[in-house]
Amino acid sequence: AQSVSQHNHHVILSEAASLELGCNYSYGGTVNLFWYVQYPGQHLQLLLKYFSGDPLVKGIKGFEAEFIKSKFSFNLRKPSVQWSDTAEYFCAVIFTGGGNKLTFGTGTQLKVEL
Amino acid sequence: SQTIHQWPATLVQPVGSPLSLECTVEGTSNPNLYWYRQAAGRGLQLLFYSVGIGQISSEVPQNLSASRPQDRQFILSSKKLLLSDSGFYLCAWSRGQGGSPLHFGNGTRLTVT
Numbered sequence A: 001a002q003s004v005s006q007h008n009h010h011v012i013l014s015e016a017a018s019l020e021l022g023c024n025y026s027y028g029g030t031v032n033l034f035w036y037v038q039y040p041g042q043h044l045q046l047l048l049k050y051f052s053g054d055p056l057v058k059g060i061k062g063f064e065a066e067f068i069k070s071k072f073s074f075n076l077r078k079p080s081v082q083w084s085d086t087a088e089y090f091c092a093v094i095f096t097g098g099g100n101k102l103t104f105g106t107g108t109q110l111k112v113e114l
Numbered sequence B: 001s002q003t004i005h006q007w008p009a010t011l012v013q014p015v016g017s018p019l020s021l022e023c024t025v026e027g028t029s030n031p032n033l034y035w036y037r038q039a040a041g042r043g044l045q046l047l048f049y050s051v052g053i054g055q056i057s058s059e060v061p062q063n064l065s066a067s068r069p070q071d072r073q074f075i076l077s078s079k080k081l082l083l084s085d086s087g088f089y090l091c092a093w094s095r096g097q098g099g100s101p102l103h104f105g106n107g108t109r110l111t112v113t
Helices: none
Strands: A003-005 A010-014 A019-021 A024-026 A031-038 A045-050 A056-058 A064-068 A073-078 A087-095 A102-104 A108-113 B003-007 B010-013 B019-026 B032-039 B043-052 B055-058 B065-070 B073-078 B087-094 B108-112
Touching: A003 A087, A003 A102, A010 A019, A019 A108, A024 A073, A024 A087, A031 A064, A031 A073, A045 A056, A045 A064, A045 A073, A073 A087, A087 B043, A102 B043, B003 B087, B010 B019, B019 B032, B019 B087, B019 B108, B032 B073, B043 B065, B043 B073, B055 B065, B073 B087
Parallel strands: A010 A108, B010 B108
Antiparallel strands: A003 A024, A019 A073, A031 A045, A031 A087, A056 A064, A064 A073, A087 A102, A087 A108, B003 B019, B019 B073, B032 B043, B032 B087, B043 B055, B065 B073, B087 B108
16 A cells, blocks of 8 residues: 655754655655645645656745655755744655545654754 | 635544534635544544545545535534544645645644543
């Protein structure tokens, strides 16, 4: 069955540190890839998405993600995190042939310390 | 612009009581509608998915059911709640095109006592 894995469950960084959150999926077909973010007390919101084309996609607030098809990965990166980036981050995948159903990873809780 | 409303925000119900959570979308027509449950450390689990009125796909066998009586209304129900139904329930919508991102409501925190 198709699945999405986020191996880092909790990450603690200092401000200005670089961030990379891992996301891998298991499926050999075409996928649409997303990162969602949930700030404390707020609803889930879209950070960035990949459908096709340039595998390096840029999202809001300085985030970017790279789709590496050979590694079945879609890692999220930010060169320099801020305290306001403290949130829970979810990778999500739409597997083609499965309608428009989004399958989520288990999430990564990021805490940025001053 | 499109908006999604989900209520109530919090709910405490005794075991064995019925449940009805409501979700409505405004500003769009014929959306895909979803119910997810979010549990700490387990991400978001898709419960139900609907592409049109009266069309419901159940993803996980459980004590819950869903209905879509109107184009932009999606209801999550249970006849008798179990303790294990406690959780954070999220409604979401997307456009009908494949690959469209989901837009989430603010969620309902359900505690079954």
